[in-house]
Amino acid sequence: MIEHLPAVMIAIPLFGAFVAPLFKKKQNIAAVWAILITAVTVGLSLLLMYQVRLNGVIVYVFGADRPTLVLPSGYKVPIRIMFEIDGIGAFMAISATLMSFIGALYSYSHVKAESGLEKYYALLLLLEVGILGMVLTGDLFNLFVFLEIAGIAGSALVGFRNYRGEASEAGIKYLIVSAVASLMVLFAVGILYGEYGNLNLAYISKHISFNTLDMIAFGLLFTSFAMKCGSVPMHYWVPDAYTEVPAGINPILLVSTYASLYALFRVSFTLFANISISLARVGWIMSVLGVLTMFIGVTMALVQKDVKRLMSYHAISQTGYMLLGVGVGLTVLHDPKALAEFGKTAMAGGIFHIINHIIYKSLLLMAAGALFYVTGTRNLNEMGGLARKMPITTLCFIVGAAAISGLPPFNGFASKFLIYESSYRLNPLLAVFAMVTSILTLASFVKVFASAFLGPPLEKFEEAKEVPKPMIVAMVILALLCILFGLFPDVVLDKLVYPAVDALIKVAQYQTWGGLA
Amino acid sequence: MNGEVFMNFPFIIVALLLAIGFYTIGFKRNLIKVVIGIEILEGAVNLFLVALGYVRGGYAPIYTLAPQEAANPQNMVLPTPQALTLTSIVIGVAVSALMLAFAVNIYKHYGTLDVTKIRRLRG
Numbered sequence: 001m002i003e004h005l006p007a008v009m010i011a012i013p014l015f016g017a018f019v020a021p022l023f024k025k026k027q028n029i030a031a032v033w034a035i036l037i038t039a040v041t042v043g044l045s046l047l048l049m050y051q052v053r054l055n056g057v058i059v060y061v062f063g064a065d066r067p068t069l070v071l072p073s074g075y076k077v078p079i080r081i082m083f084e085i086d087g088i089g090a091f092m093a094i095s096a097t098l099m100s101f102i103g104a105l106y107s108y109s110h111v112k113a114e115s116g117l118e119k120y121y122a123l124l125l126l127l128e129v130g131i132l133g134m135v136l137t138g139d140l141f142n143l144f145v146f147l148e149i150a151g152i153a154g155s156a157l158v159g160f161r162n163y164r165g166e167a168s169e170a171g172i173k174y175l176i177v178s179a180v181a182s183l184m185v186l187f188a189v190g191i192l193y194g195e196y197g198n199l200n201l202a203y204i205s206k207h208i209s210f211n212t213l214d215m216i217a218f219g220l221l222f223t224s225f226a227m228k229c230g231s232v233p234m235h236y237w238v239p240d241a242y243t244e245v246p247a248g249i250n251p252i253l254l255v256s257t258y259a260s261l262y263a264l265f266r267v268s269f270t271l272f273a274n275i276s277i278s279l280a281r282v283g284w285i286m287s288v289l290g291v292l293t294m295f296i297g298v299t300m301a302l303v304q305k306d307v308k309r310l311m312s313y314h315a316i317s318q319t320g321y322m323l324l325g326v327g328v329g330l331t332v333l334h335d336p337k338a339l340a341e342f343g344k345t346a347m348a349g350g351i352f353h354i355i356n357h358i359i360y361k362s363l364l365l366m367a368a369g370a371l372f373y374v375t376g377t378r379n380l381n382e383m384g385g386l387a388r389k390m391p392i393t394t395l396c397f398i399v400g401a402a403a404i405s406g407l408p409p410f411n412g413f414a415s416k417f418l419i420y421e422s423s424y425r426l427n428p429l430l431a432v433f434a435m436v437t438s439i440l441t442l443a444s445f446v447k448v449f450a451s452a453f454l455g456p457p458l459e460k461f462e463e464a465k466e467v468p469k470p471m472i473v474a475m476v477i478l479a480l481l482c483i484l485f486g487l488f489p490d491v492v493l494d495k496l497v498y499p500a501v502d503a504l505i506k507v508a509q510y511q512t513w514g515g516l517a
Numbered sequence: 518m519n520g521e522v523f524m525n526f527p528f529i530i531v532a533l534l535l536a537i538g539f540y541t542i543g544f545k546r547n548l549i550k551v552v553i554g555i556e557i558l559e560g561a562v563n564l565f566l567v568a569l570g571y572v573r574g575g576y577a578p579i580y581t582l583a584p585q586e587a588a589n590p591q592n593m594v595l596p597t598p599q600a601l602t603l604t605s606i607v608i609g610v611a612v613s614a615l616m617l618a619f620a621v622n623i624y625k626h627y628g629t630l631d632v633t634k635i636r637r638l639r640g
Contacts, residue, residue, distance in 0.1 A: 141601055148608045152615060159619055165626025166637050172548070172619040179555050179612050180542065186605060187562050193598065194569045240638045 005051060006060040006083040009044050009093065009132055013037055013100075017125035020118055027117040031108045034121040038101040038128065045097040049090040053499060057509055058085040059138070078200040084138025086510055087499030088351070092135035092255075092262050094496070095355050099251035099362060100128040102474045106366055107248030109468035110373060114246075120160060126153040127252055134259045140189045140199045143263060144182055147228075150256045151178030157253070158245045170240035177237045181224040188220040201271060202511045210275045221267045222282070228260035231323060232293040235316045239300075242312035243378075247369020251362035254315065258354050261322060265504060268330055273507040283331030287324050287426070291433045294320025298440045306378045307448060308368045311361065314404060314444070317437060318357045324434060325350020325419045326504075328426050333505070342422040344501055349418030352497045356411040356485060360403040363478040367397040370467045370475070371452060380448065385457035389464040394453050396475040401449060403482045405442035411485035527568035534561035548620045548630040552613060559609045563602045570598030 016037035023030035052058060060083040085093075104124060111120060130150025137143050155178065159171025189199065191213055196204050208214060227234040238257075245253055268282060297317030304310035329347030332338035370393045371386065372378050387394045403410035406417075416438060424431035466472070485492055503510070534557055541554025571594055576583060578596035586592055620630060627635050 141604075145604060145608065148612070152608075152611055155619075156615060159622070162622050165623060168619045168622040168626065169635055169638055172616060172623065175612065175616055175619065176542070176551065176555065179616070180558065183555075183558050183562050186601075187565060190562065190566045190569055190598070190601075193566075193601075199597070243638070 002051070005044065005048055006058060006085055006136055007062065009041065009048065009136065010129060012044065013041055013125045013128045013132065017122045017129060020122040020125060023118050030118040030121045031104070034104040034124055035101070035108065037125060038097065038104045041097040041128065042101050045090070045093040048085065049094055049496070052085055052087060052090045077198055078203055081142055082138045082200060083136045084202065084510065085136050087503035088262065089135050091351070091496050091500040092259060093132055095358055096128060096131040096135065096255045096259070099255045099358055100124065102362060102478060103248045103251045106471050106474035107246065108470040110248045110369060110471055111246050114161070123153045123157050124249065124252065127157065127256060131256050131259045135262055138201050140192065140201060140204070144186050144189055147182045147185060150259065151175065151182060154253055154256050157249045158241045160246055161244070167244045170244035173237045174241040178228060181227045184220045184224040188217040191217040205271045205273060205507065206511050208272065208274060210272070218272055222264065225260050225264035225267065226289065229257050229264060230316050230319055231289050232296045232316070235293065235297065238316050239309050239312040242315060242365065243306060243308045247366050247372070250365040250369070251358065254358050254361055258358065261319070261354070265326055269504040270507050270510055279333055280331050283327050283333065286327030286330055287430060290320045290323030290327050291430055293317065293323060294437045295433055298437050298444070302440060302444050305380050307371060307380050307452065308365065308378050310444060310448060311364050311368055314441060315361050317441065318361065318404070321353050321416065321419055321434065322350045324423055324430060325353060328423050331426060342425040345418050346422035347501045347504065348493060348497050349415050349422060351500050352418065352493060353415035356403070356415045359478050359481050359485065360400045360412060363396055363400040363475060363482065364404065366471070366475050367393055367400060370471055373467055374464050375461060380451045383452040384455040386461060386464065387453040388457065389461060390466050392466060392472055393475065396479045397449070397453070399479040399482050401445035403486065405445060406438045409486045411482050411489070414486055414489035524573070527564060531561050531565045531568070534564065546631050546633055548623065548632055551632065552616045552620065555616070556613055563605055566598045566602045566605070570595030
């Protein structure tokens with residue numbers, strides 16, 4: 001049973017997704033069903049991480065008992081679809097399943113008033129399948145298929161409130177971006193297949209020669225994944241999509257964005273790891289994109305009036321930190337001394353920031369969703385004096401805001417500090433930009449806090465009450481995680497983050513499947 | 518026409534279709550036309566995949582009851598790109614259906630399909 005874990009990871013949420021529409025008459029059961037399924041996947045992903053730490057890279061082959069099965073003619077190439085899970089894959093799987101669970105829990109009350117909930121939960125589980133597939137697969141075409149599944153399910157969820165025109169507008173924007181991006185991924189996959197006659201990531205990365213065609217393929221893959229992870233200058237769809245999606249989906253949509261970021265890292269670190277000279281240049285491009293992303297994102301956020309839109313611009317800005325951290329690592333990948341000195345720390349910072357950001361940004365977006373649930377508006381100028389009415393939401397918001405601004409002892413500080421001190425070693429200017437961004441982030445959250453929670457109580461919110469229990473529980477879990485990850489960053493770094501960093505750096509480990517070729 | 522150009526003909530068409538597709542997505546104002554642009558892009562990529570696996574004078578990639586000389590890999594059209602194309606077509610149908618559904622919904626709420634006027638989300 002345990003050896004089929006990778007397939008079960010996909011099969012269970014997929015099964016859940018196709019069963020969910022059956023609960024059309026009893027929408028409460030659909031919600032409980034989704035919570036149940038996502039809870040099971042959380043357990044499975046933890047088990048997967050444990051297995052990866054125990055046995056190293058897991059290679060799972062569909063339709064055969066071992067990966068070394070070759071063609072009858074004896075020609076030794078991988079001929080089946082493979083799942084290949086190393087540290088970073090398992091790390092992303094944990095993030096994805098955890099956030100799906102939190103999202104389903106939060107949705108239980110948040111979208112109760114809407115109709116068609118059985119489809120909502122089916123799409124939620126499908127989105128989870130898409131993300132899990134993307135992060136577990138070891139096959140380029142499979143990556144494209146799961147990218148499309150995540151894209152379709154995600155944009156359908158963005159347009160879920162279809163009685164609002166804005167939701168459809170955001171949905172089609174997201175869908176157009178993701179369709180064009182994944183078609184270009186497919187084009188690049190075609191180029192690579194034409195050259196190497198195989199779709200296996202490990203196989204191609206071993207044989208890659210980096211001629212002009214490879215360079216075109218790399219450019220296409222890099223651009224498409226950067227587009228899908230919301231890096232500047234292709235960030236325009238992010239605020240629309242995050243604003244319009246129901247707040248319960250926000251966490252999982254965030255992870256879906258970072259699954260594209262994972263694909264970007266996978267392509268840069270594994271597929272094209274053997275190009276030694278140009279990789280430093282790619283790393284510089286990634287770092288500079290990261291700095292631009294964080295700075296432009298935060299300056300756009302400062303002027304927003306819509307509370308969810310403001311936080312969506314912060315999501316763009318925080319993506320910049322991850323790009324910066326991992327970009328610094330990529331720049332010095334082929335320089336062992338610099339890599340040991342600060343490259344690894346930078347990457348650990350970038351990857352640690354992924355899970356930290358997912359946690360506190362989900363918390364903040366959910367707090368914004370709670371504000372919307374209570375007040376019926378997202379305009380900051382119309383809110384005020386809600387701190388007394390919603391004490392727990394206020395506390396959760398404070399924790400999230402402190403974490404995103406990088407105040408110790410919250411989790412944002414732990415990862416940002418790693419990025420500051422390591423990017424400083426590559427170029428001091430990078431670290432300066434990162435710190436300025438943090439201060440601007442704090443400034444904009446002070447603005448939100450002052451206008452939504454503080455101030456005199458408004459008459460129209462006289463009747464306002466705290467949000468229902470499932471929403472509270474979801475937020476409190478995330479707030480606790482924020483504090484725990486901030487207090488004990490070493491545990492998370494040792495158990496989750498450094499295995500992920502090692503998985504990215506040690507490409508040879510990924511390339512050997514079952515001793516073949 | 519010499520053979521070299523003829524073999525590259527599909528790839529020239531692919532380039533042409535890619536150009537038309539990107540032009541349509543970037544410069545047309547009607548939302549339906551943008552969707553058509555994406556469909557053209559998809560056609561280009563699918564044609565690219567199929568052309569990639571084509572072997573001139575090759576056999577159809579069906580292994581059961583294949584003639585003897587088809588067993589040599591050089592004589593058979595590659596099956597994988599065809600499978601990929603089929604998958605990508607199916608996914609493409611889902612994507613375009615969803616896009617058109619969004620377009621209909623947008624028309625219902627905004628009364629227009631002009632992308633320059635569908636701009637309630639801004640700032």
